[in-house]
Amino acid sequence: MRIVADTNTVDAAPLPGQVSRDPDDDEVLACAATAHATAIVSGDDDLLSLRRYQDIPILTAAEALRRIESER
Numbered sequence: 385m386r387i388v389a390d391t392n393t394v395d396a397a398p399l400p401g402q403v404s405r406d407p408d409d410d411e412v413l414a415c416a417a418t419a420h421a422t423a424i425v426s427g428d429d430d431l432l433s434l435r436r437y438q439d440i441p442i443l444t445a446a447e448a449l450r451r452i453e454s455e456r
Contacts, residue, residue: 406430
């Protein structure tokens, strides 16, 4: 299996209010929303507990790999 990394740098404004249990994770959510990410892949329990943010799924690495494999 081959995975190609595609990265972008974004300047995201802070979220209007706290979303995650960990305020530092809100920066991840803001960047994902600004970048129109198709998924957030994380091992962070605070992010994973949200399951999704603005229609962006928040997945474990294993879930992301299963999704990639199923799209082949």
